[in-house]
Amino acid sequence: MNDTATATATAGRTATSHPLPSVLALGWSRAAVETKMFFRERDAVIFTFAFPIILLVIFGAIFSGRLEGSPITVSQLYTAGLIGAGVMSASFQNLGIGIAVDRDDGTLKRLAGTPLPRSAYFVGKILSVLLVALLEVAILLAIGVAAYDLTLPTELGRWVTFAWVFVLGITGSALLGIAVSSLPRSAKSATAVISMPFVVLQFISGVFIPFSELPEWLIRISSLFPLKWMCQGFRSVFLGDAGAALELTKSYELDRVALILAAWAVGGLVLCLTTFRWKSRRDG
Amino acid sequence: MLGYMTQTAVRVRGLTKRYGEVRAVDGIDLDISAGEVFAILGPNGAGKSTTVEILEGYRKRDAGEVTVLGIDPEHPTRPWRGRVGIVLQTANDTAELTVRETVRHFSGYYPQARDPDEVIAQVGLTEQAGKRIRQLSGGQRRRVDVALGVVGDPELLFLDEPTTGFDPEARHRFWDLIHELAREGTTIVLTTHYLEEAEALADRVAVIARGRVVAQDRPATLGGRASAKARVSWLDEGERKQVETDTPTKTVLELTRRFDGEVPELTVTRPSLEDIYMRLISSPLAEVTQ
Numbered sequence: 239m240n241d242t243a244t245a246t247a248t249a250g251r252t253a254t255s256h257p258l259p260s261v262l263a264l265g266w267s268r269a270a271v272e273t274k275m276f277f278r279e280r281d282a283v284i285f286t287f288a289f290p291i292i293l294l295v296i297f298g299a300i301f302s303g304r305l306e307g308s309p310i311t312v313s314q315l316y317t318a319g320l321i322g323a324g325v326m327s328a329s330f331q332n333l334g335i336g337i338a339v340d341r342d343d344g345t346l347k348r349l350a351g352t353p354l355p356r357s358a359y360f361v362g363k364i365l366s367v368l369l370v371a372l373l374e375v376a377i378l379l380a381i382g383v384a385a386y387d388l389t390l391p392t393e394l395g396r397w398v399t400f401a402w403v404f405v406l407g408i409t410g411s412a413l414l415g416i417a418v419s420s421l422p423r424s425a426k427s428a429t430a431v432i433s434m435p436f437v438v439l440q441f442i443s444g445v446f447i448p449f450s451e452l453p454e455w456l457i458r459i460s461s462l463f464p465l466k467w468m469c470q471g472f473r474s475v476f477l478g479d480a481g482a483a484l485e486l487t488k489s490y491e492l493d494r495v496a497l498i499l500a501a502w503a504v505g506g507l508v509l510c511l512t513t514f515r516w517k518s519r520r521d522g
Numbered sequence: 523m524l525g526y527m528t529q530t531a532v533r534v535r536g537l538t539k540r541y542g543e544v545r546a547v548d549g550i551d552l553d554i555s556a557g558e559v560f561a562i563l564g565p566n567g568a569g570k571s572t573t574v575e576i577l578e579g580y581r582k583r584d585a586g587e588v589t590v591l592g593i594d595p596e597h598p599t600r601p602w603r604g605r606v607g608i609v610l611q612t613a614n615d616t617a618e619l620t621v622r623e624t625v626r627h628f629s630g631y632y633p634q635a636r637d638p639d640e641v642i643a644q645v646g647l648t649e650q651a652g653k654r655i656r657q658l659s660g661g662q663r664r665r666v667d668v669a670l671g672v673v674g675d676p677e678l679l680f681l682d683e684p685t686t687g688f689d690p691e692a693r694h695r696f697w698d699l700i701h702e703l704a705r706e707g708t709t710i711v712l713t714t715h716y717l718e719e720a721e722a723l724a725d726r727v728a729v730i731a732r733g734r735v736v737a738q739d740r741p742a743t744l745g746g747r748a749s750a751k752a753r754v755s756w757l758d759e760g761e762r763k764q765v766e767t768d769t770p771t772k773t774v775l776e777l778t779r780r781f782d783g784e785v786p787e788l789t790v791t792r793p794s795l796e797d798i799y800m801r802l803i804s805s806p807l808a809e810v811t812q
Contacts (some may be wrong), residue, residue, distance in 0.1 A: 256633035258600050264631065271619060271627050278618035344613030348670070351578060351608035353600045353630045398533075 262360050268354075268362020273369060276332075285429065286332040287370060290324035291377055297446075309480050317382035318476040319373055319445040322469030325404065327409045328371035331436050333363060333415030338428035341419070341518045350516055364412060371408055376489050388476060396475045399492065403471030406499035410464045413506025420515045439465050449486050457486070464502040471495045528587075529556045531678050531709040532577060536702045537586035539572050540542075543604060548733035550586070551723035554726075556677070561724035561741075563717065565803055569733040570713050571682065575713065578608050578680050591678055601605045601739070604632050606678060607676030607708075609667045611683055617656035621647050624668050632674035645669045645699060661692040668696075672703060679703065681712045697722050717795045731803040745798040753793075 276282055294316060301312035340346050349359055382388035391397060415432075422428040440446055442456045443466040449457055460466045473481055474490035482490055532554035539547040547569040554560045564570040575581040576588060579602075586810035588595060593602045616624045625642055629635035642651050645665040650658060655666060671679055677720065681700070685693045693716075695701050700723050704710055714720055723742045728738040729745075737745045752770035754762055756777060766771050770790050777785045 256606060258633050259630060267627060267630050271616075271623070274623070275616065275618045343615045343617075344610060345615035347580070347610060348608075348613055348615060350580070351603070351606075351610070352628065352631045352674070353603035353633075357598065521718070 250279065258353055261355050261361065264354055264358035265361025265365065268358055269365035269369075272362050272366035273320055276336075276366060276370065282332070282336070284329050285335070285433070286327045286358075287374060290320045290327055290374065291381065293323075294320045294378060294381055298381075302477065305484065308484060310477055310484065311387060312381070313386035314388050314477060315448070315473070315481070315484070316445075317378060317386055317388050318473040319469045320483075321472045321476070322407070322443075323440050323445045323463060323467060324374040325371050325408050326436070326439075326465050328374050329367050329408045329412040330415040330418075331432055332367060332370065333412055333434035334418045335428045336363070337416060337419035338422045338432070339425040341515065342425035342428075346516050356516075360416075362472070363416075367412055368408065371404075375404070392474060396478075399471065400475045403468060403475070403499070404504055406496065407464060407468035407471070409504050410499055410502030411468075411508050413503065414464070417506060417509040417513055420513050437520075439463055442466075444469055450482070461498075464499055467495045467498045471499075530554070531558070532560075532579070532657060532711065533587070534573075535587040535590045537573065537576065537588060538584045539569075539576065539581070540584050545733050547576070547583075550730070550733070550735050551739075552728060552735065554709065556709050556724045557704075559704050559708055559712065559723050561720040561727045562713045562730060563715075563720055563727055564677060564713075564730035568730045568803070570730045571791070573730065574680060574682060574711065574713055578606070581602075589665060601633075604674055605677045607671040607674060607679040609671035609679070609681045609684055611686075617754065618654060620652050620654055621658070621666055621669075622651040624666065628670045629673045630672050634675060635673055636675045638673060641669045641673045644672075644702070646695060660687050661689070664688070665696070665699075668699065672708070676708065678709045679708060683713055683715060685714070685716065693719070703751055717799055721795050723804060729799060729802045737798075741795055744795065745802050747793055747795070747798050750793050750798075753791050754789070755791075756788045761807045762787075 293312075297320075298313040301316070304311050305315065318391065337346075346359075346479045350356075379388070379390070383390060391400075418432060418435075419428075422431040439460065442460040443463065444460070445465070446454075457466075470485065471491055471492065473485075474492060474495075477484075482488060485491075530553060532552060534550055534552040537547050537550040537552075538545065546567075550569070550573055552560075552573075562570045562574065572581065576583050577590050577595055579590075579598035582596055591602060591605055593599065595602075611656070619627070621642060623640065625638040629638045629641075635689070639648075639651070642648055645668050647662060647665055647669065650662055655663065659664065664687075668681075668684065671681070684700075685696050686698060697719070700710060700712075704723075710723075712720075712723060724741055726739065727741050727744055729736050742748055751766040751768055753764055753766050754770050754773045765773060774785070774788070774790065777788070
């Protein structure tokens with residue numbers, strides 16, 4: 239209650255004044271074990287990491303032609319879109335399922351009983367997600383360049399675009415993932431609850447099916463979520479000016495991409511702060 | 523028993539917690555001294571887990587005063603967390619890490635942790651140190667939980683039903699470990715379903731039923747156990763006879779005289795902790811005296 243009480247109750251041992259480890263050091267240490275655990279868990283690796291890569295290989299094999307009236311090939315289009323989906327898979331899906339599992343298997347409760355600051359838990363999650371996402375993008379790009387004639391941009395400006403689309407996109411998706419992790423009732427249902435909306439989102443956000451094939455009301459729904467805009471941003475980086483004609487508005491609309499991704503980053507943070515639960519539902 | 527000179531590790535007055543209409547904890551008082559091994563017994567739903575979770579800083583209370591190591595656990599601080607060790611009832615986390623990786627990682631959370639390998643040796647997992655936690659047996663898994671609870675060198679250790687599902691040998695090894703920690707000066711608060719466990723480990727026991735402490739004493743004297751009537755039982759012409767008496771020695775002497783020597787199948791028993799416990803948790807509050 240107060241300092242005097244604390245002093246008298248330091249029962250039987252000399253009071254220690256050793257400093258507690260810093261949040262950053264602990265976040266780093268969490269990131270190391272999170273990453274280790276992630277890559278050792280085959281289910282998680284396949285679900286969040288290998289899925290977009292497998293899809294790219296399959297789509298690349300099925301659709302080998304060029305898009306009508308455009309120098310862009312179908313597999314180039316898929317590579318750019320799947321980079322967006324891969325970033326969202328590594329952040330949104332990975333965190334949504336991972337944190338739901340942490341809540342269910344006792345990780346969160348155990349950590350809450352230690353001097354680990356809560357922020358260090360999130361720093362660890364985010365660093366490990368960043369690593370997975372960068373690795374994912376690198377592998378997808380490598381496949382795209384090696385097998386599907388994707389050319390890496392040489393202008394600095396396009397890499398700057400890549401950087402801000404990646405950072406804003408992953409931030410919004412990660413925060414949204416943290417927020418939705420509170421939805422599943424248990425670890426068992428987490429995969430279904432989190433993956434379902436993500437798969438639907440991929441179908442309506444132009445990842446698997448071009449917008450020209452989608453009804454307008456579906457496009458309007460997908461325009462509310464970050465995936466469509468993230469993919470659009472990545473297409474601007476990897477397909478260049480020749481690809482802009484394929485967009486619905488004949489433009490990549492980078493200003494809107496930035497605006498909506500930033501809005502999701504802010505909105506996601508608010509959603510996390512207001513809805514995050516440290517306890518599982520049966521724990522009350 | 524324990525003098526007034528000892529310091530208080532846990533002090534609880536009038537603790538109350540409601541879940542809707544149900545009073546899970548209904549005015550509990552506890553005093554646990556530093557260095558003591560204190561067991562909390564009680565049937566499921568009696569309020570013992572709720573009480574312990576409030577002490578651990580996991581749950582908010584509705585009323586009452588609670589001080590744990592000088593701090594109100596409703597507002598836990600990082601330094602306070604560093605002085606308290608918690609062994610939860612069930613956890614299946616870090617399945618993909620090895621025992622050594624896990625204990626080493628958790629040791630990094632504390633300002634002055636114990637040597638991870640020493641802790642692993644103390645819980646008897648040196649041979650399994652390189653194994654993934656998912657490959658361990660239930661008992662080994664539980665010992666990892668204990669290792670994580672003590673690696674920060676806590677002054678106060680909470681153990682929530684630590685030996686549920688253990689075989690007798692594993693349970694005895696676990697008791698040795700708790701004795702060792704107690705000898706090192708760690709205050710231990712233990713909840714358990716096993717009365718022999720409370721008897722083997724605890725300096726004092728509190729029995730909680732219907733959200734209240736119905737008895738609080740040393741295991742040997744709980745609920746008037748030491749002064750309770752002894753039961754003398756023997757076989758008389760093929761029929762089991764028994765009397766309850768304050769003077770069992772006198773009864774046995776009389777029987778010896780009657781049988782002119784050996785009394786058939788003679789037993790003299792005092793009520794076990796279990797007998798006392800069953801009486802305590804089933805009797806209405808009014809009849810129970812502390």
